[in-house]
Amino acid sequence: MNVLSPDEKGQPGLVPAALFSLCPRCGARSLIEGLAWFAPKCRKCGLDYAQFNVGDGPAAFLTMVIDALVVGL
Template identity: 70%
Template structure:
């Protein structure tokens, strides 16, 4: 890794730890979220404006496909192996799906925002050379 990259990322959390703990990508404070899966407007510690990053619907679409596939496979397996009544499926899969989606949404949104910050990504900005 070049020396100038070490100087620009010194003191910043890794992308994985920032995603898992909701840390600000600049200062590392746990201030990224203001709700379950809603970003805070800015970091109260360092002042980084989180609204400048656009994570879009990518994390939600990805999680819907992955978790939906996983839950469908597990529900089919359970039905074919044990044949429980319908209420067991509802009681089991609805909370598991909800918990995995909300927990995963926080992590994937934080990961994407941290990646955008590290790569200095921006919507519609022209780079001046």
């Protein structure tokens, strides 16, 4: 039996949240701002997205550059 806790009610599923950039708390389409920038907080429920920042932006960029060089060879 899959019973949701009060904290989980109203949250989007994992696949729709990932595909449509949904807020993990309320399900609003407010995770992305513009074409490629994360919003600082949810416009609907006010969830602060900064608490989820793990600081891997430079590492991801470096990985993309190295991948482009390897594929180009």
